[in-house]
Amino acid sequence: MPDFRTPVPLGQTGLEVSRLGIGSSFTGDPRFIEEAVDQGVNYLYWGSIRRPAFGRAIRHIARRKRESVVLTVQSYSRVAALMAPSIELALRRTGVDYFDFLLLGMWNQRPWPKLLDAARSLREQGKVRHLMLSTHNRPSLRGHFEAFEAGESPFAAFMLRYNAVHRGAEKDVFPFLPETRRPGIVTYTTTRWGHLLDPAKMPPGETPPRARDCYRFALSHPDVDMALCGPANREQMQEALRALDAGPLDPEETKRMERIGAHIYRHNKPKFAEGGDAKGTAV
Ligand SMILES: NC(=O)c1ccc[n+]([C@@H]2O[C@H](COP(=O)([O-])OP(=O)(O)OC[C@H]3O[C@@H](n4cnc5c(N)ncnc54)[C@H](OP(=O)(O)O)[C@@H]3O)[C@@H](O)[C@H]2O)c1
Numbered sequence: 523m524p525d526f527r528t529p530v531p532l533g534q535t536g537l538e539v540s541r542l543g544i545g546s547s548f549t550g551d552p553r554f555i556e557e558a559v560d561q562g563v564n565y566l567y568w569g570s571i572r573r574p575a576f577g578r579a580i581r582h583i584a585r586r587k588r589e590s591v592v593l594t595v596q597s598y599s600r601v602a603a604l605m606a607p608s609i610e611l612a613l614r615r616t617g618v619d620y621f622d623f624l625l626l627g628m629w630n631q632r633p634w635p636k637l638l639d640a641a642r643s644l645r646e647q648g649k650v651r652h653l654m655l656s657t658h659n660r661p662s663l664r665g666h667f668e669a670f671e672a673g674e675s676p677f678a679a680f681m682l683r684y685n686a687v688h689r690g691a692e693k694d695v696f697p698f699l700p701e702t703r704r705p706g707i708v709t710y711t712t713t714r715w716g717h718l719l720d721p722a723k724m725p726p727g728e729t730p731p732r733a734r735d736c737y738r739f740a741l742s743h744p745d746v747d748m749a750l751c752g753p754a755n756r757e758q759m760q761e762a763l764r765a766l767d768a769g770p771l772d773p774e775e776t777k778r779m780e781r782i783g784a785h786i787y788r789h790n791k792p793k794f795a796e797g798g799d800a801k802g803t804a805v
Contacts, residue, residue, distance in 0.1 A: 739771060
């Protein structure tokens with residue numbers, strides 16, 4: 523029986539990561555991030571919004587235990603010349619010598635060659651150790667996986683949407699992962715922008731899941747290495763951490779999450795549609 527407290531290898535990077543990672547977009551207080559790291563989370567992702575408080579948390583944590591945390595910085599840059607200055611600034615702000623991952627954010631098609639050259643150059647200089655790509659075009663990952671399997675992908679890990687409402691990855695992503703020598707797989711939007719926690723969006727007679735169960739849903743899929751959470755405060759962070767102790771959903775809990783997810787899917791349009799979604803809908 524898998525448990526969620528044990529760190530897992532992230533693809534072929536040699537890095538071991540906690541099953542839960544923390545994103546910085548909603549955070550205004552570095553203290554609860556530092557507390558969560560002391561409670562076993564070791565993956566910190568400075569993006570999509572690089573909140574200064576999160577940068578301060580990285581600085582404090584790295585001073586104490588740089589080698590035991592995995593730090594990711596994101597760039598949305600589409601201009602190759604702007605990428606290095608953006609990463610240099612992130613290094614100065616956090617006081618670290620390198621990031622474990624440079625995440626190229628929201629690439630729905632292949633990043634263009636000049637941009638990849640800029641990312642590779644940062645890797646060659648040791649300012650970042652690995653490259654990751656996030657996409658809102660799930661079917662495009664199939665080509666990335668083929669390149670990965672052939673040893674031709676610049677990326678060590680991929681980030682995509684997966685939750686109880688949006689289960690499309692079960693059909694158009696996970697089955698295409700290489701069987702051996704897999705890349706790392708990180709998922710986002712686990713609470714579906716909070717919809718899965720909203721009493722007003724539930725099927726009649728159903729109470730909302732707890733946030734921990736949304737993270738447990740994603741992590742219970744065998745192809746998901748890590749789910750991100752975006753806590754806005756200490757309470758949300760602690761609730762997310764409970765997923766690690768609770769472990770995988772049992773079959774009844776899974777059915778309930780799928781039932782609620784299917785209802786939300788039918789009645790609530792997504793904030794952002796994705797490549798791979800059925801026409802006019804959102805799986
Ligand atoms: N690069 C990309 O392509 C990409 C795509 C998506 C997300 N991201 C990033 O990934 C990180 C994680 O974001 P996410 O959306 O995946 O995280 P998430 O944990 O699914 O959602 C975060 C939001 O869910 C609500 N929430 C979480 N825990 C809660 C609780 N215990 N009780 C009530 N509400 C709770 C909060 O919203 P309220 O308190 O506001 O209601 C919180 O702001 C962020 O840094 C985000 O910017 C990146």
